[in-house]
Amino acid sequence: MTSAAGSAPWDLFGYFADHREQVLELLWSHTWLSVLPVVVGLLVALPIGWLARRYRWAYPPIVSVTGLLYTIPSLALFVIMPTLLGTQILDPLNVVAALTVYTVALLVRVVADGLAAVPEDVLQAATAMGLTRLQLLRMVQLPLAVPVIAAGLRVATVANVSLVAIAATIGIPQLGQLFITGFQLSVSGPYYPPIVLGIVLCVALALLLDRLIVLSARLLTPWQRVVTAR
Amino acid sequence: MIRFDAVSKEYPGGTVAVDELSLTAPSGTITVLVGPSGCGKTTSLRMVNRMIEPTSGTITIDDRDITSVSATELRRGIGYVIQHAGLFPHRTVVDNVATVPMLTGTGRRQARSRAVELLERVGLPAAFADRYPAQLSGGQQQRVGVARALAADPPVMLMDEPFSAVDPVVRDQLQQEFLRLQQELGKTIVFVTHDIDEAIRLGDTIAVLAVGGRLAQVATPAALLATPADPFVAGFVGRDRGYRALAFMSAEVALAAEPAVALGSPLARARDVAVDDWVLVVDENDRPQGWLHLPAHPAGGPGPAPGEVGPALLNLGGTLAPVGGTLREALDAALSSPSGRGIVVDDAGRLVGSVSAATVLDHVHDTAADTPARGGA
Ligand SMILES: Nc1ncnc2c1ncn2[C@@H]1O[C@H](COP(=O)(O)OP(=O)(O)OP(=O)(O)O)[C@@H](O)[C@H]1O
Ligand SMILES: [Mg+2]
Numbered sequence: 001m002t003s004a005a006g007s008a009p010w011d012l013f014g015y016f017a018d019h020r021e022q023v024l025e026l027l028w029s030h031t032w033l034s035v036l037p038v039v040v041g042l043l044v045a046l047p048i049g050w051l052a053r054r055y056r057w058a059y060p061p062i063v064s065v066t067g068l069l070y071t072i073p074s075l076a077l078f079v080i081m082p083t084l085l086g087t088q089i090l091d092p093l094n095v096v097a098a099l100t101v102y103t104v105a106l107l108v109r110v111v112a113d114g115l116a117a118v119p120e121d122v123l124q125a126a127t128a129m130g131l132t133r134l135q136l137l138r139m140v141q142l143p144l145a146v147p148v149i150a151a152g153l154r155v156a157t158v159a160n161v162s163l164v165a166i167a168a169t170i171g172i173p174q175l176g177q178l179f180i181t182g183f184q185l186s187v188s189g190p191y192y193p194p195i196v197l198g199i200v201l202c203v204a205l206a207l208l209l210d211r212l213i214v215l216s217a218r219l220l221t222p223w224q225r226v227v228t229a230r
Numbered sequence: 231m232i233r234f235d236a237v238s239k240e241y242p243g244g245t246v247a248v249d250e251l252s253l254t255a256p257s258g259t260i261t262v263l264v265g266p267s268g269c270g271k272t273t274s275l276r277m278v279n280r281m282i283e284p285t286s287g288t289i290t291i292d293d294r295d296i297t298s299v300s301a302t303e304l305r306r307g308i309g310y311v312i313q314h315a316g317l318f319p320h321r322t323v324v325d326n327v328a329t330v331p332m333l334t335g336t337g338r339r340q341a342r343s344r345a346v347e348l349l350e351r352v353g354l355p356a357a358f359a360d361r362y363p364a365q366l367s368g369g370q371q372q373r374v375g376v377a378r379a380l381a382a383d384p385p386v387m388l389m390d391e392p393f394s395a396v397d398p399v400v401r402d403q404l405q406q407e408f409l410r411l412q413q414e415l416g417k418t419i420v421f422v423t424h425d426i427d428e429a430i431r432l433g434d435t436i437a438v439l440a441v442g443g444r445l446a447q448v449a450t451p452a453a454l455l456a457t458p459a460d461p462f463v464a465g466f467v468g469r470d471r472g473y474r475a476l477a478f479m480s481a482e483v484a485l486a487a488e489p490a491v492a493l494g495s496p497l498a499r500a501r502d503v504a505v506d507d508w509v510l511v512v513d514e515n516d517r518p519q520g521w522l523h524l525p526a527h528p529a530g531g532p533g534p535a536p537g538e539v540g541p542a543l544l545n546l547g548g549t550l551a552p553v554g555g556t557l558r559e560a561l562d563a564a565l566s567s568p569s570g571r572g573i574v575v576d577d578a579g580r581l582v583g584s585v586s587a588a589t590v591l592d593h594v595h596d597t598a599a600d601t602p603a604r605g606g607a
Contacts, residue, residue: 122319124312128281
């Protein structure tokens with residue numbers, strides 16, 4: 001049993017000191033479970049978004065179908081993934097795959113709209129200069145879509161940090177575990193420290209990842225600072 | 231040489247934008263496509279670099295069918311300039327200009343140093359090289375657009391209303407520099423505009439298109455002004471075309487000697503040489519400085535030397551016509567001169583003689599009587 005002093009909700013520091021190693025491990029797995037799907041999701045969403053932009057007729061069906069994916073409840077997706085992928089029920093890959101689906105759902109539209117945001121006269125000029133489609137994408141469309149895509153990545157990443165926590169209910173260890181621990185320890189009376197610690201770490205992680213995306217986008221778009229500085 | 235041979239373009243939906251266009255744009259000259267909005271100018275232009283495929287007909291550049299090479303390769307040999315320049319907002323000015331040379335294998339360092347040269351050539355200081363397009367004015371962006379189109383030294387340039395989006399003063403300057411540049415480079419240029427004045431100023435050949443993509447007339451600027459082929463062209467060319475046509479006739483009029491006094495001469499001397507109370511005042515190098523109206527300054531003016539011809543006494547009105555210039559310049563000099571005598575100067579700006587409006591008009595009258603009306607080419 002924990003001491004009475006240790007049961008104060010704000011004694012998360014005491015709790016952290018006692019379970020340091022375990023909590024850091026949870027934090028680490030929470031981080032990669034959140035980030036990996038964003039990376040894979042972006043790689044998948046890029047070609048799909050490009051198709052939706054390239055062929056105008058394809059935009060409505062692609063965007064609505066991928067958008068619909070977002071409405072599947074996350075718990076359901078976690079549970080059916082092993083069947084779809086042929087993985088073990090406790091394989092973290094299930095979580096990564098499920099969250100990748102959400103990221104794709106979110107980013108396809110973002111990518112398509114980001115590519116569409118390139119001014120028409122810039123596209124005309126680039127085409128007239130003899131850029132191939134691939135060069136156009138790499139040298140003009142993608143660089144100019146960075147601000148829009150980065151905004152989408154921020155939403156997807158923060159959403160993933162909170163969605164990952166749900167995976168604790170199916171036994172994948174990450175910060176969500178702290179909520180379950182807190183819940184179990186509260187049977188004989190409220191015991192908040194692990195729960196508060198979990199919330200604080202989740203928020204801190206989301207903020208950190210968000211900042212990282214903002215910073216990298218800023219590094220990739222020096223021309224934008226010039227414009228806003230005027 | 232760019233040749234359109236019975237080229238038509240019908241858009242899906244049935245709009246005929248270009249109708250059986252046959253036209254030759256001679257090498258090393260500027261051919262202007264002019265016409266009202268929607269007459270198919272842009273469509274015609276874009277068929278040359280295959281941004282638009284014709285429905286029928288063929289286009290050749292130097293007798294080679296443009297479909298005989300890939301669109302990408304074709305485009306790299308054709309400079310293209312559009313209304314708002316279409317610069318890449320995420321690339322610096324120098325990188326914008328160096329884009330095509332770098333695509334075609336020129337090293338980065340060499341492409342950039344050539345880009346800076348080109349920027350200076352189109353009138354932009356090298357200090358602009360590292361700016362982003364958003365940090366330039368519209369006129370400056372347009373200069374970069376021209377430099378970028380010239381970067382790969384293409385023999386052919388297509389320009390779609392490149393100077394329409396800038397104010398009249400900047401446009402005038404850009405047109406002037408464009409003509410100077412073309413004199414050095416001798417590119418084969420197809421230039422689209424809806425502004426007949428621009429067409430007349432820039433074109434060696436002008437093709438007037440009517441709505442529906444019909445070619446109404448092809449002619450030199452002078453012939454277009456003198457003999458419009460039909461009422462549409464006459465209407466499009468505009469009302470004061472008679473006056474504008476003077477810009478295409480050289481002023482081979484006899485000049486009268488114009489007596490002048492130098493700045494600092496005694497007023498008494500000015501009184502001796504004045505004609506109709508007006509006397510031209512020149513500097514020590516014989517360059518006209520202005521007119522002195524003697525009745526207005528019976529005793530000279532204020533200042534340290536009241537008995538002398540000083541700068542404060544001068545009327546600065548009156549444009550100067552260059553010797554060997556056009557009738558329009560000569561007439562303008564005469565009409566704007568306070569004495570009614572238009573001053574003609576040589577290349578160094580020195581006084582050569584004067585001409586009156588009556589002399590110019592007599593000359594126009596004689597020329598018109600000598601020259602039978604010329605038809606469109
Ligand atoms: N992609 C398109 N689809 C259908 N019709 C088109 C298309 N592009 C142009 N048109 C039509 O073709 C005609 C010629 O268009 P074009 O752009 O060549 O005119 P323009 O002479 O350049 O006009 P402006 O001076 O206004 O630029 C117009 O009637 C226009 O509406
Ligand atoms: Mg047009």
